[in-house]
Amino acid sequence: MLRIVLAVMLLWIPLSLSSCDKAYIATMEKMGYAKRDILSSRVKSARDAQEDAKQEIQTTLEQFGKVVSYEGGDLEDTYKKLNGELETSEDSAEAVKKRIQDVESVADALFSEWEQELGQYSSADLRRKSQAKLTQTKSRYKEMLGAMKRAEQRIEPVLKPLRDQVLYLKHNLNARALAAIKGELVKVDAQVDQLVKDMNRSIAEADKFIQSMEKESD
Known part of the structure; x- marks a missing residue:
């Protein structure tokens, strides 16, 4: 029940790498939520943000493929869908970056506090165990x-060429322009494949970390 309540609160209260975040963490601790619980919840949020970004970018690539493979119909409408998908992917990428920052913020606070507490032990045995x-x-x-950041750093190299092509198409919605950029689809497709692999590894690492934290809390 504690984890459920904490997860809900983390979704509604904005976080930042500032004194506001420190104050937020301090307030949560006064309410009975330990830093390790907050860290676990933020890792879950970062994991979910990466899953969302992965799916959004794949959808954007699919829409890009529909545009360059245009065989008739409302090209303007197809372009608008592509632009909308790209904007959603941009938002998802920013969310991933923000969630990782949130994870780092509370992790730094947790480890700093933990290291300071080591000096408070009178028992050498307990100090060694801690x-x-x-x-x-x-x-x-x-x-x-590390896995999260490696995956996050691959997002921009994927979005950059998509962003360029969408901008180019804005004023060049014709068959010749589409043929000119068709080769770009193959390059971006390979980049997205690698991004998906990295994100899957990152998500798996997040799951392992969450499980280990929850196991220690039981």
């Missing part, structure tokens, strides 16, 4: 974050 757990958690986190 240090070992911190090291293990940070290692899993870095692996997951």
Whole structure:
């Protein structure tokens, strides 16, 4: 129940890498939500944002394919659909970037606090155990974050040529222009395939991290 309530609150309260986010985290802790719970929820949000972006970009590519393979009908309407899909993909890409920043913000706070608390132990044995757990958690986190960032960094190279082609088509909606950019579809298609693979790996790493965090909380 705690996780459900926390997840809902994270969807409705805006987050940022600023003093506002620090204040938000402090408020959540006063309400009984630990930083590790907030981190787990934000990782879920980042994972879901990547899944959404992956699907939106694939849909945009499909629409691009329909435009360059135009065989009659309302070309203007087809172009508008492509432009709309591209704008949605742009929004999804920005959401991915923002969610990853949110993850980093609370993770930095969690690990900083954890490291400071190590000096408060009077028991050397408990300190070693806590240090070992911190090291293990940070290692899993870095692996997951690395996968997320690698996937996120592939988004712009995919969107950039799509953005250029959509802009070009805006004033060149004719068969000659479509034939001229048809070769670009093959290049972008290969980039999207790699992006999807990276995103799937990132999503899998996020799931592993979430499961490990929840297992430790049980």
